[in-house]
Amino acid sequence: MQFFADVAVVGLRILLAVYAVFIVYQCFGSMRRQKRQEAPLVMLYNKTIREKIPVLCWENSIGRSKGSDIVISDPTVSRNHCVLLRRKDGWFVSDSDSKSGTKVNGRPVASRHRLSLDDEIQIGSTTLCLRRADEFRGEVPHHWFFSKGSSKPSVSAPLLLILVNLFHLFMAVEVCIAYHQFCLQAFEVWLAMVLFSWLLYTFSRGVFLRKNFELETLALFLTGTGALLLVEQNIMDSWIQIIAAMVGAVGYMLMLLFIANPDRIVKWRMAVMIIALGFLAINLIFGVVEFGAANRIYIGGVSLQPSEIVKIAYIFVGASALDHLQTKRNLLEFIIFSALCVGALALMGDFGTALIFFVTFLVISIIRSGDYKTVILAVAGAAFAVMLILQFKPYIADRFAIWGHALEDPYDAGYQQSGVLTYISSGGLFGTGVGNGILRYYGASETDLVFGIVSEEMGLIIALAIALVIFGLVIYSRAISTRSRSTFYSISACCAAAMMLTQTALNIFGSTDILPLTGVTLPFVSAGGSSMISCWGLLAFIKAADERTYSKAILNGKE
Numbered sequence: 001m002q003f004f005a006d007v008a009v010v011g012l013r014i015l016l017a018v019y020a021v022f023i024v025y026q027c028f029g030s031m032r033r034q035k036r037q038e039a040p041l042v043m044l045y046n047k048t049i050r051e052k053i054p055v056l057c058w059e060n061s062i063g064r065s066k067g068s069d070i071v072i073s074d075p076t077v078s079r080n081h082c083v084l085l086r087r088k089d090g091w092f093v094s095d096s097d098s099k100s101g102t103k104v105n106g107r108p109v110a111s112r113h114r115l116s117l118d119d120e121i122q123i124g125s126t127t128l129c130l131r132r133a134d135e136f137r138g139e140v141p142h143h144w145f146f147s148k149g150s151s152k153p154s155v156s157a158p159l160l161l162i163l164v165n166l167f168h169l170f171m172a173v174e175v176c177i178a179y180h181q182f183c184l185q186a187f188e189v190w191l192a193m194v195l196f197s198w199l200l201y202t203f204s205r206g207v208f209l210r211k212n213f214e215l216e217t218l219a220l221f222l223t224g225t226g227a228l229l230l231v232e233q234n235i236m237d238s239w240i241q242i243i244a245a246m247v248g249a250v251g252y253m254l255m256l257l258f259i260a261n262p263d264r265i266v267k268w269r270m271a272v273m274i275i276a277l278g279f280l281a282i283n284l285i286f287g288v289v290e291f292g293a294a295n296r297i298y299i300g301g302v303s304l305q306p307s308e309i310v311k312i313a314y315i316f317v318g319a320s321a322l323d324h325l326q327t328k329r330n331l332l333e334f335i336i337f338s339a340l341c342v343g344a345l346a347l348m349g350d351f352g353t354a355l356i357f358f359v360t361f362l363v364i365s366i367i368r369s370g371d372y373k374t375v376i377l378a379v380a381g382a383a384f385a386v387m388l389i390l391q392f393k394p395y396i397a398d399r400f401a402i403w404g405h406a407l408e409d410p411y412d413a414g415y416q417q418s419g420v421l422t423y424i425s426s427g428g429l430f431g432t433g434v435g436n437g438i439l440r441y442y443g444a445s446e447t448d449l450v451f452g453i454v455s456e457e458m459g460l461i462i463a464l465a466i467a468l469v470i471f472g473l474v475i476y477s478r479a480i481s482t483r484s485r486s487t488f489y490s491i492s493a494c495c496a497a498a499m500m501l502t503q504t505a506l507n508i509f510g511s512t513d514i515l516p517l518t519g520v521t522l523p524f525v526s527a528g529g530s531s532m533i534s535c536w537g538l539l540a541f542i543k544a545a546d547e548r549t550y551s552k553a554i555l556n557g558k559e
Contacts (some may be wrong), residue, residue, distance in 0.1 A: 178435025248536030
């Protein structure tokens with residue numbers, strides 16, 4: 001009898017691994033197969049060289065820079081010359097502080113100037129004529145991620161949710177096996193996740209009229225996995241995770257409504273910047289030092305990390321400004337804002353989050369300007385700042401001295417990383433079972449070392465599937481950015497995914513001694529309410545960039 005019980009337990013672990021891979025595969029497969037708008041919105045006819053250029057987005061930077069949406073190979077055209085954009089009232093063009101200026105039908109323009117069909121835009125020695133989209137007779141660029149045509153149907157959103165619910169149910173069963181008795185708390189957490197999942201689906205499809213649900217399904221998959229891993233360790237943390245996820249999901253839907261109007265984003269840009277700096281200032285004044293960093297404040301016994309919320313504001317500010325996106329003044333404002341954010345985080349001692357912000361700054365700078373000189377200057381400045389920090393705060397260097405040598409000191413400085421490497425190995429492909437791990441008894445196991453817990457208890461296959469979800473979001477964000485309604489959506493989606501990827505890399509590679517252990521969370525999985533809310537907020541940027549999110553009326557400019 002014991003033999004059959006052991007076989008059933010091993011079978012359950014294998015089933016969980018197969019289930020996880022299947023869920024991830026089907027979600028991204030559904031994203032890939034669903035039809036997107038392929039036809040251009042309008043066409044620009046380059047009268048100088050007689051070239052037809054399809055206009056695919058609502059906002060298009062025009063210039064000589066390779067980073068421009070529409071590249072003009074003319075030495076008299078500035079690198080970032082002007083912006084062509086669409087609003088409810090029609091098409092507009094505005095100059096981006098170019099050297100020679102922008103003219104419409106021979107008249108200079110600076111701010112937004114409304115265009116009509118057959119109007120001529122003069123930039124440098126090049127003349128572009130606005131024409132109807134049906135005059136374009138060519139192939140529209142197609143991103144490799146999306147299938148050109150597939151007869152294979154996608155798995156429906158309700159079925160995907162059922163699969164996720166079953167996956168979490170089997171995790172609850174594994175917790176009971178670890179307890180050697182029925183664990184009511186595990187099933188209460190599972191039931192809460194089921195109700196949360198279906199409420200979110202109902203509101204998304206019924207109230208907010210969102211067409212697709214794959215991104216939310218992946219987020220729910222990771223959220224429930226993290227919450228159920230915490231049941232045996234600290235049931236209160238499980239409930240905090242679910243409550244924080246619900247708060248984050250509400251914020252996620254409100255953000256989608258708020259950023260639906262691109263012009264509203266510009267109006268709130270400065271206010272969001274001031275609020276973000278205010279959050280960091282409060283953290284500097286009232287922050288409590290824990291694990292070497294003063295990145296938490298306590299309100300009524302509840303700890304908060306303001307820097308997690310500032311992540312959302314940082315991308316909002318960096319990606320906004322629309323038709324003034326590429327002006328020097330706008331870029332300078334963002335550089336100053338970035339320096340203040342990173343400087344504040346460095347003063348707190350939160351160097352992991354500071355690094356995430358810095359990498360995001362580099363991504364935004366490249367996408368916005370296409371100017372690698374700015375990036376090189378930023379990297380040089382960061383290297384100089386690190387040298388100063390190590391000079392005046394040498395204890396920080398001691399923190400990273402064990403990097404790459406954890407196994408040489410497994411009982412002291414390399415204790416955590418050595419434990420992760422050891423128990424990842426003992427977990428194998430299918431794990432020891434949820435709740436049966438040893439690593440959960442290590443310090444910060446539910447946050448910094450959570451990848452090790454997943455690997456040990458659920459197996460390396462599921463751990464890699466979780467990492468693949470975050471990596472897949474980067475690929476998906478880049479693919480949908482080619483058809484986003486607004487430059488804001490394109491940039492914010494890519495940067496939100498890049499921020500989550502950087503955070504994931506620091507968490508996974510830090511705990512496995514490939515990178516220094518910086519103490520950042522694994523998105524959606526690690527314990528931490530502030531981190532959970534932040535992750536749902538970042539997901540809103542990716543969701544907003546996908547034109548399938550919107551109704552046909554919005555896409556046609558009628559709303």
